[in-house]
Amino acid sequence: MLAFRLALADLTRPAWHWDHDRWRCGESWVQPISHPALAHEIDHDRRATTILVRDLASPVTLEGPTPPVTGGDGAADAARGDALVLHLQPGRVTLTAGIGGTVPLYLADNGEVLHGTWDLPALRDLLQSSRLQDRAVARALTRRHRYSSDTLFTGVTMLTERAIATFTTAGVQLTYPPPAEHVTRARGLRPGADPRDGLAYLLTEAVRPWCTSGAAMGLELSGGLDSATVAIAAHQSGATPLRTFGLLVEGTLGAEQHHRRAAIAAHVGALDDVLRAHDHAPFCTGGIRASGAAHDPRGEFYREAFEALADRAADRGVAIMLTGNGGDEIMAPRIDELPPPPPQSLAEVSWLGPRAHDALAAIDDNLAPSAVLPTPTLMGFAIHHPAYLRAGIWPVTPFAHPRLVRFAEQLPLETRRGKKLFRDFLTRAGLPPYVTHPQRTEHFRDLMQQGLRHHGLSLAERLLAEGMLLADHGFINPDALQRTVRDAHQSATVPSVLCDTLVLEVGLRSLLAPDAAPVV
Template sequence: MLSFRLALADLTRPAWHWDSDRWRCGESWVQPIFHPALRHEFDYHAQGTAILVRDLSSRVTLAEPALSDEALSRGDALVLHMQPGRVTLTAGVGGTVPLYLAADGEILHGSWDLPALRRFLRPSRLQDRAVARVLTRRHRYSSDTLFTDVTMLTERAIATFTTAGCQLTYPVPAEHVTHARDLRSGADPRDGLAYLLAEALHPWRASGAMMGLELSGGLDSATVAVAAHQSGAPTLRTFGLLVGGALGAEQHRRRVAIAERVGATDDVLRAHEHAPFCAGGIRASGVAHDPRGEFYREAFEALASRAADRGVTIMLTGNGGDEIMAPRIDELPPPPPQSLAEVSWLGPRTRDAIAAIDDNLAPSAVLPTPTLMGFAIHHPAYLRAGIWPVTPFTHPRLVRFAEQLPLGVRRGKKLYRDFLTRAGLPSFVTHPQRTEHFRDLMQYGLRHHGLPLAERLLAEGMLLADQGFIDPDGLQRTVRDARQSATVPSVLCDTLVLEAGLRSLLAPDSAPVA
């Protein structure tokens, strides 16, 4: 929600002033994200200087005593407090965008955009366990980034910067409902869902901003679309990526039905025109970008650009809808242990790091951690397009409501299906025989763009191979076999995404990788 450069020397006798788009004090500066969805407060007093950035759904103020946990649980907020010799950052529960921190002597740098910190990124300072998580798809919510010199501020965490460096303190684990409850006789959980979604949407509906909706044609985004319409939101523009073939035809039919039901203007991009690693995409161009980005980043960045061209400043999404309906660990048999066999090209450094993959994990969060991890990779593209993403399913009261629902209501997203049925949507929307997926898009991107990229990278010499994270001979065999096979291993995408992203950050220039 902001970027900054803070030198401890400037905080001894602070004299902050506003300069165009940021506050300045000596060589220090703080630049909040300027957007209609955000509010900023600046407070200077004898005990120090405080800056608050919050979204419209948050009621946090700098006047609130000690910025209590209860206050920070309302919407998304970030508090920066500066005193002589000390900088403190406190995050709220929302995690809408990441905040990356890097210390350089007695100067602290921070940004929501990792490439802004690329001067601190070196191939010799890769974080082994973080790289191993990416290559094996064993993702974890943590303050770890791919680089040992950069830290991510996780939800409710506190970062403290002094002459001793930057220290991050995790919060106590968030409390959750651990067992489902029985519904009271006559109770209809659809009413609770409708009420809480309306509550989550109210600040954005009342803002008067141009709202879009990331509409897939699935249950989650359809539920948000109906809730927005029922709560009196102005006319929506819906945006989506249309997959190909018969599956795409069914997806299009659902999209049309949903858009007509809520009176939306629908805008569609053909996903195959923006396949992973496609020419002109961010990875092929070599433009500096976060290696942890969305698999289908090329397509979603095209969607964000289209929405911005249409004047959208707030984008509703169905993100988080899967997680709040998911069965708990005690409600389903444990999944089989993950195998590394499909990633046959792992190098010794990665295999050694597997044992530490669960080190330094953030404690239980207020929101589902898979949702928070998705925010960090999905949302910066919207910010670069001038759009603030809003995820109604992560409203804390709705998360807590869902935790209490019986498994029968959550299983298969029955609650969403029943909600959409009551709203008058046809059965081919509420109970589709086949739902959209991006597996074919992944195969297309890997076959037409990924394999040629892999061959080129192997010929040039890969950074991940040089650092011992992958075995180039093993990867070469996989690529050669994939050329002769009907299916390309999808996990190959993870390696290529990571290699392309690291090269974009660590290269001395912006030479393309493909």
């Protein structure tokens, strides 16, 4: 929600003034993201300066309860929305996050100066290959992702939800909040109760602030149940005109996906834009990874396609993008409602090096406590949303509204299983069975295979010939990776987990090379 450079020396005699797009004081500056979906306030006196940045759905203001700089009463109020409070005092900087986590905030310091940004490449001058975070790299290579303040670099911290970061001459200290309280057991429905009514009410509550903002709205429309449910809610909340955007896969699946999308768009009166996903496969020529441009290695697997979608939406004038992200999480069975999953195998990542193997023992260290929102949703935000911000679009995820999350936690399993509630909601709205109960749904597995087969294997060979950073630092075994690549040329399917290694290697190179060169 903001970027900044804060020198402790400037906070001794603060004299903040607005300069074009940011607040300045000496060599320090604070730049809130400029967007109609966001607001910011500043309050300063001789003792301290407080800057609040929030989205339009957040209730907290500087004139309301005390800003949550110490985790006191104000923290509970700020936590109801997506807000960030920056509190500046002589010798001390304090940041407190709300629950939203729509975009990440990365923190890094070089002694007397604290840098903060939502866009990791902005910190590239402070990044070093000698400071790779072992457990974070191991998580990325093995798809054992965790919600944590850890990043790929030991010198960079991510501010997690409700956490407090304090910067002094001693460096950055992060304090996690207490675990969020959750409904621990599903409840039975009252006789005659219809959970579709609760879903409709809460989705309307989540969408309404954005429908009344006056900003042009778009919607990620895949053709699946989640985005279709958001589309109906947005339409019923008065979101007109609404533009929908989708990535269309190829073949029979794509034809069925197009049929469903057309029905949903027509039902809500949306103007529909379609991009062919296979024109933007992973590692494709012209994509951000192939270009060598600095980028966050944690980005979306299919970031080439989703960045093309974001750019198309920006070209159409969209300022706010609704997404169906989070639908899987709120409808998912709880751990106690399912048989225990089988142990996760590392057999398919046969090229792990000794440093990565050793780091697996610490993979669950430094985990953030239970969050208000589902942690997979929050992790997805950090991966998916920065591309929208770069395009000037604010992403909104109605399924991450706290009251809707709590409502879903209480629903009986039979209502959540197979997303029955969404299917029933769409059926009542009048959508046809081929939308509410499709025989097959779209997926990106073929897109992944195309990207790896046509671009990824040759990229892997080139990287191995040059010498890989991950190999130099002991995270992968280059000989084992070479065998995997050689075998993949002869097999019907390329191991999809190979993408994780290539994404990480190319991303790290883009950040650490003095002048990153194109990889293709």
